[in-house]
Amino acid sequence: MGLKAQLRDDLTAAIKGRDELTKSTIRMALSAITAAEVAGDTARELDEPEVARVLTREAKKRAESAEAFDSAGRVELADKERAEAEVLARYLPKQLTDAEVDTLAEQAIAKVTADTGAAPGPRQMGLVMKAATAAAAGRADGSRVSAAVKARLIG
Known part of the structure; x- marks a missing residue:
């Protein structure tokens, strides 16, 4: 099963399980993937490494946002960003030590x-x-x- 199909299946499970954080995070990830697919002159299907790069970019955005919110004293928003990054990390390859x-x-x-x-x-x-x-x-x-x-x- 591809990464995109896994995201769709997990979105369905999150909706059924009423998991708002997972649902909103996966929807955001799928929309970022769709935006990458239609970017440029012609629409195309992303392959697995490209989907992983999109997810990595989104996880990095969440980490940077959490850091910015922390420095601004907005702990509740920083925690939300970190939680979203953790959801995205489930779909990324294990990071090297x-x-x-x-x-x-x-x-x-x-x-x-x-x-x-x-x-x-x-x-x-x-x-x-x-x-x-x-x-x-x-x-x-x-x-x-x-x-x-x-x-x-x-x-």
Whole structure:
């Protein structure tokens, strides 16, 4: 079963179970997916990785909103945003730990070293990030990957 079909099934279950938080969050996610499908010149069906990217983007928005609400002293709204992010997290791949991100960065550096024949430095960060981001495949936030790569390239 695809991610989109899973969302629709869970929406039906949330409606039947009168789970307002899950219902509203899944509806928001499905509308974001639909908006991404009709964006551009022609409408098209998103594949699984694209749907996962949309859900990741929506979860990241919720985390950023919660942080903004916290800094503004709006704890009740921050809690709501965090709860929505938790609902979205059910549909996302398991996030990598910091140790796994570090290992991934080291592997990306080793790959770039093998490809170019020289140890990469700060100037080759783009090449290393490209390899590391591809390996992370949505399982780690780009800022975490970037920080791990920088730590290894710069020192």
